[in-house]
Amino acid sequence: MAIVNSNMLVVKKFGGSSLASPDKIRRVASYLTEEKRRGKDVIVVVSAMGDTTNQLLGLARTVSQHPPKRELDMLLTAGERISMALLSMAISEMGCEAISFTGSQSGIVTDTSHTRARILDVKAFRVREELEKGKIVIVAGFQGVSPAKEVTTLGRGGSDTTCVALAAAFNARECDIFTDVDGVYTAHPGLVPEARRIPSISYDEMMELSFCGAEVLHSRSVEVAKRFGVKVNVRSTFGKELGTIVTRSEEIEAHDVTGITQDLNLVRIKLPSDKDASVKTQAVLAVLERAEVNVRFLHIPPAAAAGGSVSVMIPGDQKESALEHLERELPAGGFELDENLGMVSIVGQGICSRPGIAGRVLAALDSVGARPEMISTTGITMTMLLDKGEVVAAVRKLHTDLGLGEPA
Amino acid sequence: MAIVNSNMLVVKKFGGSSLASPDKIRRVASYLTEEKRRGKDVIVVVSAMGDTTNQLLGLARTVSQHPPKRELDMLLTAGERISMALLSMAISEMGCEAISFTGSQSGIVTDTSHTRARILDVKAFRVREELEKGKIVIVAGFQGVSPAKEVTTLGRGGSDTTCVALAAAFNARECDIFTDVDGVYTAHPGLVPEARRIPSISYDEMMELSFCGAEVLHSRSVEVAKRFGVKVNVRSTFGKELGTIVTRSEEIEAHDVTGITQDLNLVRIKLPSDKDASVKTQAVLAVLERAEVNVRFLHIPPAAAAGGSVSVMIPGDQKESALEHLERELPAGGFELDENLGMVSIVGQGICSRPGIAGRVLAALDSVGARPEMISTTGITMTMLLDKGEVVAAVRKLHTDLGLGEPA
Numbered sequence: 001m002a003i004v005n006s007n008m009l010v011v012k013k014f015g016g017s018s019l020a021s022p023d024k025i026r027r028v029a030s031y032l033t034e035e036k037r038r039g040k041d042v043i044v045v046v047s048a049m050g051d052t053t054n055q056l057l058g059l060a061r062t063v064s065q066h067p068p069k070r071e072l073d074m075l076l077t078a079g080e081r082i083s084m085a086l087l088s089m090a091i092s093e094m095g096c097e098a099i100s101f102t103g104s105q106s107g108i109v110t111d112t113s114h115t116r117a118r119i120l121d122v123k124a125f126r127v128r129e130e131l132e133k134g135k136i137v138i139v140a141g142f143q144g145v146s147p148a149k150e151v152t153t154l155g156r157g158g159s160d161t162t163c164v165a166l167a168a169a170f171n172a173r174e175c176d177i178f179t180d181v182d183g184v185y186t187a188h189p190g191l192v193p194e195a196r197r198i199p200s201i202s203y204d205e206m207m208e209l210s211f212c213g214a215e216v217l218h219s220r221s222v223e224v225a226k227r228f229g230v231k232v233n234v235r236s237t238f239g240k241e242l243g244t245i246v247t248r249s250e251e252i253e254a255h256d257v258t259g260i261t262q263d264l265n266l267v268r269i270k271l272p273s274d275k276d277a278s279v280k281t282q283a284v285l286a287v288l289e290r291a292e293v294n295v296r297f298l299h300i301p302p303a304a305a306a307g308g309s310v311s312v313m314i315p316g317d318q319k320e321s322a323l324e325h326l327e328r329e330l331p332a333g334g335f336e337l338d339e340n341l342g343m344v345s346i347v348g349q350g351i352c353s354r355p356g357i358a359g360r361v362l363a364a365l366d367s368v369g370a371r372p373e374m375i376s377t378t379g380i381t382m383t384m385l386l387d388k389g390e391v392v393a394a395v396r397k398l399h400t401d402l403g404l405g406e407p408a
Numbered sequence: 409m410a411i412v413n414s415n416m417l418v419v420k421k422f423g424g425s426s427l428a429s430p431d432k433i434r435r436v437a438s439y440l441t442e443e444k445r446r447g448k449d450v451i452v453v454v455s456a457m458g459d460t461t462n463q464l465l466g467l468a469r470t471v472s473q474h475p476p477k478r479e480l481d482m483l484l485t486a487g488e489r490i491s492m493a494l495l496s497m498a499i500s501e502m503g504c505e506a507i508s509f510t511g512s513q514s515g516i517v518t519d520t521s522h523t524r525a526r527i528l529d530v531k532a533f534r535v536r537e538e539l540e541k542g543k544i545v546i547v548a549g550f551q552g553v554s555p556a557k558e559v560t561t562l563g564r565g566g567s568d569t570t571c572v573a574l575a576a577a578f579n580a581r582e583c584d585i586f587t588d589v590d591g592v593y594t595a596h597p598g599l600v601p602e603a604r605r606i607p608s609i610s611y612d613e614m615m616e617l618s619f620c621g622a623e624v625l626h627s628r629s630v631e632v633a634k635r636f637g638v639k640v641n642v643r644s645t646f647g648k649e650l651g652t653i654v655t656r657s658e659e660i661e662a663h664d665v666t667g668i669t670q671d672l673n674l675v676r677i678k679l680p681s682d683k684d685a686s687v688k689t690q691a692v693l694a695v696l697e698r699a700e701v702n703v704r705f706l707h708i709p710p711a712a713a714a715g716g717s718v719s720v721m722i723p724g725d726q727k728e729s730a731l732e733h734l735e736r737e738l739p740a741g742g743f744e745l746d747e748n749l750g751m752v753s754i755v756g757q758g759i760c761s762r763p764g765i766a767g768r769v770l771a772a773l774d775s776v777g778a779r780p781e782m783i784s785t786t787g788i789t790m791t792m793l794l795d796k797g798e799v800v801a802a803v804r805k806l807h808t809d810l811g812l813g814e815p816a
Contacts (some may be wrong), residue, residue, distance in 0.1 A: 024472035029471075056490065062430035063437075064497035071500070074508055075493035078486040082464065085483035089472035100482050105557060126557075149513065149534075292582070 003130045004041055013045040013141060013163035017180035018237035019083045020050030022090075027238065028178075029090035030252070032136055036096050041131045042196065043170070045141040045163040046087060048079025071115035073143075073153045077103070080140035080159075088138050096102045098136040099228040101126060103143030103151075110144035117144055117152035119161060119381050122169035122208065139166060148357060157218030164221045166374035168228035174229055176243075183244035184216050186404040187260045192396050194405035198258060199242065202249035205258045205347050206232075208381045212345035213263035222246060249349065256350025256357060257402045262391050263345075265316040266296060268338040269326070273301050273308040280334055284326065291319045291325035297343060297383060299374050311374060311385065313343065341373060342391040346382045346398065357402070358382070364401040368393040409535060412449055412539045414579040421453040421549060421571035425588040427491045428458030430498075435646065436586075437498035437768035439689045442546055449539050451578070453549040454495060456487025469812045477522035481561045483553075485511070488548035488567075489642040496546050506544040509534060511551030511559070516570060518552035519561045525552055526558035526628070527569060530577035545685050565626030576636035583638055584651075585625065588676060590644035591652035592617065592624050594812040595668045600804050602813035604667060607650065612655035613755050614640075616789045620753035621671035630654060657757065664758025664765060665810045670799050671753075673724040674704060676746040677734070681709050681716040689718050689743055692734065699733035701726040705751060707782050719782065719793065721751065749781060750799040754790045754806065765810070766790070772809040776801040 009024075011033075019025050035042050047053075055382060056075050060067045067075075084100035091098035107123030130137050141159025144152045154161050162178055167175035184206065187195040201209075201228035210219035216234060225232045225246060235243035245252075281300060284332050292313050301308035314322055319337070326335065351357055358375075361382060365372060370390035376383050386394055399405055420440075427433050436452075443450050455461075464483050468475045475483075477714060492508035499506035515531030538545050549567025552560045562569050568585055575583035589597075591605040592614065609617075611634035618627035624642060633640045633654060643651035649748055653660075679688050689708060701722050709716035727745070734743065759765055766783075769790060773780060778798035784791050794802055807813055 022467065025471055059430065059490070059494055060497055063433055064501040066501075067497040068500050071493045071496040071506075071508060073489060074510075078489040078493075081482060081486040081489070082467070085479045085486075086467060086471050088479040088482070089468055093474075094474040094478050098479075101478060102482075102559075139682070144625050151510075182665040 004128060004170065006173070008039060009041045009043065009131075009170055009172050010035060011043045011045070011163060011167040011170065011175040011311045013159055013175070013177045014047070015159065015177075015179045016050050016052065018178050019046060020088065022086070024265040025086050026090050029094055030089060033091055033094045033096040035135060036136055038068040042136045043127060043131065043139060043166055044087070044136065045139045045159055045166065046080055047159040048076075049083045052082065054260045062397045070150065070151045073114045073151050076153055077140070077143045077151050080142060083376050084138045084140050091136055092210065097134060098138060099130050100138040100140070101130050101161040103162070104145035104149075106139045106166070108144035108165065110146055110154070112148065112150065112152065114150075114152055117146070118153040119144060119165050119224070120153070122165050122170050123287075124166060127166070128170075136149070139405050148246050154220070155218070156213070157221070160218040160221035161224055162223045164228075164230050165233060168224060173231060174233060176233045176235055178235055179216065180237070181216060182241035183234050184214065185259065187217060187399045188262070188316055191262070191392055194399065196405065197241070198244050200252040201258055202248060202252055202349065202385050204249065204380055205279045205349065206246045208345070208347040209259050209261050212261045212343070212347065212381065212383065213261070214261040217246070228389045230388060240356050242320055254349050256354045257346055257348035257404060259347050260395055260398055260402075261345050261347070262395055263296070263343045264341055264388055264391060266313045266341060267316050267319045267322075268341050268385075269312040269314065269322070270336045271310040271312075273310055273333065281312070284312055284329060284335060287325050287329045288322060289313065290314070290329070293322045293325075298378055300387075313341075313385075315370045340388055342388040344384050344391060344394055344398070347380055348400070349380055351355050351380050351382050352377060360401055361398065364397045365394055368397045411580065412536055414581070416447060417449045417451065417539075417580050418443060419451045419453070419571060419575040419580050419583040420577065421567055421585045422460045422585045422645060423453065423567065423585075424455040424458050424460065424491075425455055426586050427454060430494070433491070433494050434498050437495060437502055441499055441502045441504045444544055446542045450544045451535060451539065451547060452495070452544065453547045453567055454488055455549050455567040456484075457491045457494075460487040460490065478558065479636040479645055481522045481559050484561055485548070485551045485559050488550060492546045492548050495541070499544055504544055505542060506546060507538050508546040508548070510548050511570070512553035512557070514547045514574070516552035516573065518554055520554045520556065520558065520560065520561070522558075522560055525554070527552060527562070527573050527632070530573050532574060534576050535574070536578075539582070555632050562628070563626070565623070565629070568626040568629035569632055572633045572636075572638050572640060575638045576632060581639060582641060584641045584643055586643055586645040586722065587624065588645065589624060590647050590649035591642050591680060592622065592654075592667065594666070595803055595807045596670070597618065599670070600807045601799055602645065604813065605649070605654050608653045608655060608660040609666055610660055610757065612657065612788055613655045613757065616753070616755040617667050617669050620669045620751065620755065620789065620791065622667070622669040625654070662757050664762045665754055665756035665812060667755050668801055668803055668806055668810075668812065669753050669755070671704070671751045672796055674721045674749065674751055674797060675724050675727045675730075676749050676793075677720040677721075678732070678744045679718040679742065680744050681718055682767065686781055689720070691738060692720055692743060695733050695737045696720070696722065696730060698737075699729050701733075707793075721749075721793075748796055749793045750796040752792050752794060752799055752802055754810065755788055757788055759788050759790050765794060768809055769806065772805045773802055776805045778802045
């Protein structure tokens with residue numbers, strides 16, 4: 001029996017848009033059988049078909065205001081089950097052997113945080129056995145199993161992380177993430193027509209971009225890729241484009257500024273920046289932790305600044321949960337909600353090390369009349385809060401003025 | 409911690425039509441929370457919502473002519489996952505605690521026959537633990553797990569068997585099967601308007617009726633119920649009717665004839681009844697076994713009878729698979745397919761023991777001009793093959809002449 005050779009192994013992930021119809025599933029099946037016939041061992045990670053996950057969430061909302069997270073995970077994991085079984089059937093129909101595995105069967109062991117579990121271990125012995133038998137192995141992305149045998153999910157985009165974690169477990173040097181865009185762009189092409197595909201980007205830059213709103217890759221997947229040194233190639237499913245390679249900073253052509261991203265789906269919890277600001281902010285953060293609300297960005301102005309505000313930015317879709325807990329646990333109030341702010345982030349290895357970038361950013365904002373509520377720089381990222389109405393113009397102007405539209 | 413008391417335990421199964429929409433799911437949830445508040449321990453077995461299973465089968469057919477059975481099971485088990493998670497959410501929303509389990513999590517251990525597995529064991533320790541915590545436990549019907557951790561399904565109607573097997577495992581004396589009809593009828597009410605609900609029926613009679621075409625209960629569920637002495641109450645989900653109790657023959661009011669059923673979805677494989685008939689029939693049966701085609705009925709006329717035919721009746725939906733194997737493995741042919749026959753069966757404890765019934769059957773058939781191709785009596789069932797066009801009139805006439813329309 002052949003032993004899986006990591007040189008011959010390919011690990012590929014197909015997102016929901018790549019599997020949205022029986023026709024698309026057949027195209028993916030045909031591509032995979034070709035890979036197999038070229039002598040590759042093939043592991044393929046799949047998301048749920050098209051819009052399935054949102055449809056299931058819609059059903060959940062019709063029966064429950066606050067669906068228990070364990071049951072949400074049970075519900076949503078039906079999605080990959082459908083896509084993986086259909087892909088397996090389509091591959092068999094083309095004359096190759098295939099087998100599909102759930103997260104649990106693939107040995108994706110996670111912690112117990114339903115709806116946003118983290119992978120603790122990959123015990124992929126069943127995947128290995130079937131690869132050794134020559135089968136194309138299809139793995140349900142996004143899902144795992146806790147040590148207590150409970151079904152968990154990894155959060156939106158979690159299939160990327162499944163793919164990278166499997167590549168790491170099999171010592172693969174790289175993996176392919178097939179998606180509906182042909183790579184990572186200097187800005188969202190829908191907002192900035194001159195946005196360019198970035199041929200290569202470092203793990204740290206990609207993590208910052210993902211975290212700050214770019215939806216191309218699950219930020220946790222980049223973390224895992226960095227830790228295990230797996231190169232991630234983000235590619236378009238049905239295109240011939242080269243995509244973007246996410247890899248070690250030593251291996252990329254360095255840019256001062258790599259990309260811009262924005263997040264228009266944030267809510268600010270605003271507290272007065274008075275002498276009790278720190279105590280009050282801590283109280284708010286403690287409530288948010290109990291409510292399991294992510295803090296996307298936190299800004300506390302210098303104690304000396306008069307009239308400033310503490311800003312705790314949370315994802316818009318967690319607003320209700322946050323508000324419910326805050327009103328119950330902090331009945332004295334003392335905070336305001338503000339939905340008028342958007343966040344713009346500039347990511348690049350030169351942000352902190354290269355003089356002059358901050359000045360060019362301020363000049364660009366000025367020239368489109370945008371007045372940042374706050375600017376903060378940490379490591380390779382500069383983040384600013386702007387009125388939502390100013391975000392698009394600011395992103396376009398920054399893209400031009402920072403030279404992102406010019407060929408690298 | 410309370411120990412589950414089988415006197416306080418109720419085990420209930422809801423079919424797909426009872427869970428076909430969020431509204432119906434809420435009605436079932438409300439009924440179950442009432443049971444819980446009356447002090448019951450509640451296990452509820454669910455099928456997939458409405459027409460989900462057929463929709464998934466339709467998807468499978470779009471990508472594959474012959475989907476591998478393992479992958480079909482993977483696909484179809486997505487169905488109960490959705491209904492059980494939604495029911496659990498709806499119950500939580502009403503203030504009761506609930507938890508849903510897959511077949512695997514519930515410990516429904518089966519053999520490895522994908523798409524028609526048999527339950528080997530029920531290791532329901534997780535179900536027991538959660539019942540002891542006071543939760544309503546929801547179990548995915550229809551699905552199980554093989555000792556090798558492969559996902560299996562029990563065949564159409566298999567949720568009934570899950571329900572009965574769980575009742576047996578918990579020493580419950582009875583279980584409720586909620587469906588879209590309010591019980592078992594003397595004949596199909598769509599064909600025979602005077603058909604009456606049967607208040608109680610023996611396991612053996614029910615098994616024969618199920619096997620001969622009545623779709624109310626999975627025949628295997630009745631087998632399990634008989635073996636473990638579980639009374640099965642077949643009831644309408646949203647009606648107030650009493651339903652039908654399936655129980656030991658000693659506990660029912662005996663009838664000579666209990667019900668009539670018919671099967672119009674059969675294909676006959678016909679062989680000449682010559683001196684080689686036995687050898688040829690054996691060859692055909694061996695091929696069907698390899699093709700995994702069920703033989704629903706077999707008739708070999710006496711060797712002395714000149715001009716008769718051997719009849720091997722198979723389900724219409726397995727025709728293609730049977731034909732493909734027969735043509736490949738018996739290239740010399742020697743058989744014909746005939747789709748013109750239907751099967752009518754009369755079931756009752758008096759069929760063999762009570763003189764006069766056969767005569768009344770023949771007279772009834774005669775009076776509507778139906779000429780049976782064959783009549784065969786075994787135990788509590790009399791089965792006849794008729795032209796499909798004669799079946800409805802024959803069923804109606806037999807229902808009247810055998811006194812089934814009269815109050816018991």
